[in-house]
Amino acid sequence: MHEWLANYGFLSLFFLSFLASTLIPLGSEWLVVTMLLSRSDPFAVVAVATCGNYLGALTTYLIGLYGADFLKTRLLRMDPKTTQKAERLYERFGSYSLLLSWLPVVGDPLCLVGGVLRVRFIRFSLLVATGKLARYAAVAWVTLKGAAAI
Template structure:
């Protein structure tokens, strides 16, 4: 579960929800699964955050081949919605870029971990409840 959730939080096109559901249906305990999935997913997001922090805008454009205008737009949107948008880091398509932008903009690591964890844990809790 941890590895699946970790990789799903990177730019790899993977999801962890199917693994969570499979393990839930195999009668694995819910609370440890939610904790493990959340820890893995937040860990993957921390990698994105660190990459953004470490390489900055120019590095991310070079490494990830992101056009500057897209990065500028993403930074503008992030500043518009503020750090609270990190609660949406679990959302497909927008979540991974949010975590990179947070690193580029040097959002407080404490706020990053708190908000990303809250959003990702909520998602896993809701999925688990819907599966029950």
Template sequence: MEWLNVTAEQGLAGLFLASFLSATVLPGGSEALLWAFLRLHPEQAGLALLLATLGNTGGGMVSWWCGRFLPKWQRLETLPHKERLERWGSPTLLFSWLPLVGDALCLAAGWLRFHWLPCCLFIALGKFARYGLIVYLAS
């Protein structure tokens, strides 16, 4: 079981990568990895929270960019709850941490041409809150 001998730096790099990939359309979750990392390296909680949030926010923004470059004539005109998204705007991305729904929200925000900066901030806030809860529960 030599593969279990992972340094904190390697674990943090893996956590960042897993967080990034799980926020794109690829399946997977980084919450369990964060929990496991914190059990092994509780002294790295702050850095783990930061890297998981940055990675997941980056992945959400990749989804936003993918939506941004979809032509407006695509079938997304029939997007469920499109009117709500347009009404509430970027703050809906506070829910981008939700499984499956979050990826769709990020994609839809890009497609609806929401400005990238508020989107990025609301995505980061939602992701930070979710990962912050995991860090709190793990400690």
């Protein structure tokens, strides 16, 4: 599967980044690193990964905005403990906690809670896209610096 994903380049990166931000516990960073080490354009890699990951988070936000509890528990497999962690982050930091939407475990619930709490779309988009862009840019920077040192 690793080889198949690597062979389809940007399309694979987009879909893997999208899925990593929604239903399936996946990581897309390995493909970002693989593509960068294969000499793909770093700006394009970061842009595609960020777009896919943002759109996946937007899907989760829309489920929170319009979805029923059934969708939250069955589709996203959100248990009460994970949802409570996300809600506590919101209580403490407000919508700015969406900057942390890139984090494993609590990132998807943060986007879901953003929808449930009706965070404005523009605010949601700016905060989530900024966080996800920062993550992929950091992965790219570390990868390229490490590759240059070799």
